[in-house]
Amino acid sequence: MNTINFLLCGVGGQGVLLASTILAKAALRQGLDVKGGEVHGMAQRGGAVVSHMRIGEKVYSPLVPMGQCDFLVGFEPLEAARNAHWVRPSGLLLYNTYRVNPSTVAAGLAEYPEDLEQQLAQFPCRKRMIPASDLAQKAGDIRAANAVMAGALSRHLEFPLEVWERAVAESVPPKVLEINREAFRLGREAGA
């Protein structure tokens, strides 16, 4: 199989890295090689976060080459737009519709773009909006939006459901497992 390239992006604090972990664990249980790179530190909370993830029979580089991303998982619409050019024309862009203002917008130094959908329309890949934060709220905690996004992504990979469920169980703290399970399930429904 060819290497499948993922990019997960969002805002520090949204759980982008945890979602990457779920994906990595699921791929490993499928017997695949996994490599991925992430950037954190430097009070990343509130800042932009990008996580690369690649799965395949043998993967060398942890970084996705630009323009060769198969799945972009955007946890926030603006961050999805910022990274949309990484996606192949045949790729899929999944994004959470819930907006988080950058500090530049909160400080009145910039405007949150109102034309994000038009901006995204310029990229040839398929796009799917997921109301992940609303679904997470429905599952019991808005912070479980990352599990919703992981669930939405799971619809597009041929891993058995139990592999995903095990990866979720191994990645989140036991006391919030039920909420995350439900969030994953709602995401899986919405991601089709």
Place this chain on the structure above:
Amino acid sequence: MKEVLLGNEAIARGAWEAGVTFAAAYPGTPSTEILQNIKADYSKDIYCQWSPNEKTALEVAVGAAIAGARSLACMKHVGVNVAADPLFTAVYTGIRGGLVLVSADDPYLHSSQNEQDNRNYAKFSKIPMLEPSDSQEAKDFLKAAFEISEQFDTPVLFRTTTRINHSKGVVEVGSREERPKPTDLPRDVKKYTMLPGFARPKHPVIEEKLAKLKEYGVTSPLNRVEMGDTSLGIITSGISYAYAKEAVPGASFLKLGLTYPLPEALIRDFAQHVDRVVVVEELDPFLEEQVRLLGVEVSHGKDLFPIVGELEPGVVLEKLAGVKTAVPAAAAGLPTRPPVMCPGCSHRGVFHVLKKLKVFVSGDIGCYTLGALPPFNAMHACLCMGGSITMAHGISKVMAGSTDPLNRTVAVIGDSTFFHSGITGLIDMIWNGGNSVVMIQDNRITAMTGGQQTPGTGQTLMGAEAPQIDIEKLVLTLGVKPANVRVVNAYDLKQVETVLKEELSKPEPSVVITKDPCVLNYRIKDRPMKVDPEACTACKQCLQVSCIALSMQGQGDERKASIDPNFCTGCTVCSQVCKFDAIQQA
């Protein structure tokens, strides 16, 4: 068994498998998770500690190694600058139990103040160096590093980069090599006491070791020849190997794991078997220069690959394989999203006041460095850990004749940074008659790296209770006049302003301390604030405090400030800057 491990998790695992029993570090991205994982998963077998700084971390590790334990010291690249003093002499003393120093470099400065290639430290300090290329090697090479350390009686530099430390990969994990606990503490004055007479004969010994390590590297599996198409021979190491292997998998490779000293014979032999040699490496031409010095012809190196910043896989693909991927233009005109002080952060109000006072703010390394960014623009210099106080002192000495308040200096430093190396700077200022105001923003944690204990939190990394170093008493003891040591509430803007003005008017050093804890680590959340739309005039003054809970909502005359209760912690700073009493606690 196979697991997906972050490079740093793999290093922690490698330490455990190698039988390490002692580990020390100062947190710093991208090295921090190594000790956090040792604490989380292996602290039953490995004693681990945060040290106040990297120099002390390395020194305690040297002590542990002399006692016979396999010991690990971890830091980020700039931390090695702090630890350079003991490092250069630990090479002379040698060790008893193995000693490995992890230097986690940060090409592209994802979260650092400079971009330095610490492979140069290997050559400079004459220390053998290993460079892993992925998580599996991070674990395996660390074990090899301990073997080399003990076989050659030398510390070993284990050099990683952000893309190794913060990359996930599949790792086959193994079991722990149990080592006997040292029972004796032999006296060997000549070996461990570096008087000139004892140190002088050590230098030739070090040169001999390096010569032997060159030989060792020729047959060591750390260095690997992968022969393929002989028209292209690539010499590479670390993450660069991953990019090059992916770009031209069919080429011939000399993949170096032991990158100092270089295995000369192996390099010459490899070069003879390929038509041309290309060196692929990130940052400095560290390998390229040494290969060229052997008289081996290098077709390409830094003429193709940038000397600045992180190597980008697309560049390697293009330069090695001539493949250029068409990438659509990025969406234009999007607002940037820089990291930001958290809602409720105790630094926010302080920077609002400092901006108002228009003083010169000499900053340090921590979350509060974000005070340099708009809309605060309230930090005017930031050099290194602990440098805020000393820079402010130097500036104030030069500006001593000026009565202009614009030339007054305030140093801003956090608690962890103050313990790291701010204390000695304050001693300098007190001793040499400075008159800056030092603001110690004690948020009870090392916040920027994700919340590690400090000597002020009353807890060690292992979770043991510890005496809390009292900053207030400490600075009094150092000699700051009692009248000039002030404790303020960071959320009370009037109080912060009044006290700062008072202390700025004094001719001697002052220390203003805030003790409000990090909202993130201590999970502080009060009732959120609410905007009264009737009272709000949309003047946007509240936005000047740069809080992501705040924004303007609505159109035209209906446009008013608004607060997202999901983010707001009720810190009240925005309500204090509102001139129309439009913001109240809900």
